[in-house]
Amino acid sequence: EAAVTQSPRSKVAVTGGKVTLSCHQTNNHDYMYWYRQDTGHGLRLIHYSYVADSTEKGDIPDGYKASRPSQENFSLILELASLSQTAVYFCASSDGKNTLYFGAGTRLSVL
Amino acid sequence: QQQVRQSPQSLTVWEGETAILNCSYEDSTFNYFPWYQQFPGEGPALLISIRSVSDKKEDGRFTIFFNKREKKLSLHITDSQPGDSATYFCAASDSNYNVLYFGSGTKLTVEP
Numbered sequence: 529e530a531a532v533t534q535s536p537r538s539k540v541a542v543t544g545g546k547v548t549l550s551c552h553q554t555n556n557h558d559y560m561y562w563y564r565q566d567t568g569h570g571l572r573l574i575h576y577s578y579v580a581d582s583t584e585k586g587d588i589p590d591g592y593k594a595s596r597p598s599q600e601n602f603s604l605i606l607e608l609a610s611l612s613q614t615a616v617y618f619c620a621s622s623d624g625k626n627t628l629y630f631g632a633g634t635r636l637s638v639l
Numbered sequence: 640q641q642q643v644r645q646s647p648q649s650l651t652v653w654e655g656e657t658a659i660l661n662c663s664y665e666d667s668t669f670n671y672f673p674w675y676q677q678f679p680g681e682g683p684a685l686l687i688s689i690r691s692v693s694d695k696k697e698d699g700r701f702t703i704f705f706n707k708r709e710k711k712l713s714l715h716i717t718d719s720q721p722g723d724s725a726t727y728f729c730a731a732s733d734s735n736y737n738v739l740y741f742g743s744g745t746k747l748t749v750e751p
Contacts, residue, residue, distance in 0.1 A: 532682075559737050570645075570728060570743035571683070578737075586738070618682050622737045626671050630682030 531555045534619050534631035541638050547606040549634050551619030557629075559622040560602040562586075562594060564615045565633070571618065577602060578624075609638045642666055643731050645742035653750050658716040660745045662729030665710065669731040673739070674703065674714050677726045686727070687714070719749045 532553045541547045553560065559578050563571040573586030575594035583594040591613060593605040606613055616635050620628040644663050652658045662672075673688035689696040689703045689712070696703045700719075705712045716723055726746045730739040 561738075563741075568648075568743055570643075571741040573738060573740070576738060587740075620682070624737055626673065626688070626732060626734070626737060626739075627685050628683075628737070628739060630684065632680070632682050 532619055532621055532629055532631035534617075534634050536634060537632065538635040539637070541606075541609045541636065543609060543611060543638055545609050547609050547613075547636065547638075549604040549606075549617055549619075549636070551602045551604075551631060552600055553602075553619075553621040553629075554600065555621050555623070555629060556599070557621035557623045558599065559624055560596065561620045561622070561628065562592075562602070562604045563618045563620065564588065565618060566615050574604065574617075611638050614638045642669075642740045643729055643742040645729050645745050647745060648743070649746040649748070651748045651750060652719050654719060654721060656719050658719050658723070658747055658749070660714040660716075660727050660729070660747070661711070662713065662742055663709075663711045664731045664740075666731070666733065666740075667710070668733040669740075671732045671734060672703070672705065672712055673730050673732075674701075675728040675730060675741075677728065677744075683728055716747070719747075721749045721751050723747060724749050 561576040562574045577596040620630045670691040675683035676686040677683040729742040
């Protein structure tokens with residue numbers, strides 16, 4: 529039973545449009561993260577949160593916003609999607625003991 | 640600036656051989672080093688990890704060797720199996736908010 533669920537699993541968006549990626553966890557974890565995966569770059573941290581109603585910038589936050597309305601939910605928002613944001617996005621949760629539990633990913637294509 | 644570097648980018652070994660994946664880091668405050676395994680179409684999952692107070696961690700066929708002075712570590716997979724074919728990510732953390740910094744990954748292929 530998946531404890532970190534991402535939706536949608538794939539999405540095609542138009543340049544300049546708004547995109548919202550959602551993540552829901554049932555692990556009862558305080559920490560949640562959004563990573564981006566590109567070939568040759570591995571996983572890069574976009575935003576993270578260690579408590580509801582608070583978010584922090586990661587290494588590559590430009591062009592992305594995050595929202596943590598509850599412990600269980602963490603969203604990634606692209607206000608004006610661009611071609612360079614085509615990638616696979618992973619959400620993860622953690623209980624603060626170092627191990628991250630990842631979702632299955634969302635494949636985003638911006639055309 | 641990439642804080643964690645991995646090599647090689649891809650590696651092919653025969654079944655039964657030992658695969659060696661390399662990793663290096665820059666930030667001396669990093670004290671926790673996990674390796675994650677990712678199969679196609681899935682998210683990464685923790686495989687094995689080591690803390691900087693140790694120089695070796697073993698779990699079955701998987702062993703991490705850690706050299707703090709040189710800021711290097713390696714993952715050894717002995718008796719490699721086709722089911723080990725996956726992408727392996729080295730990561731590092733200074734335990735601050737549990738943030739992990741990942742390398743670019745090594746794609747391992749084990750040929751039968």
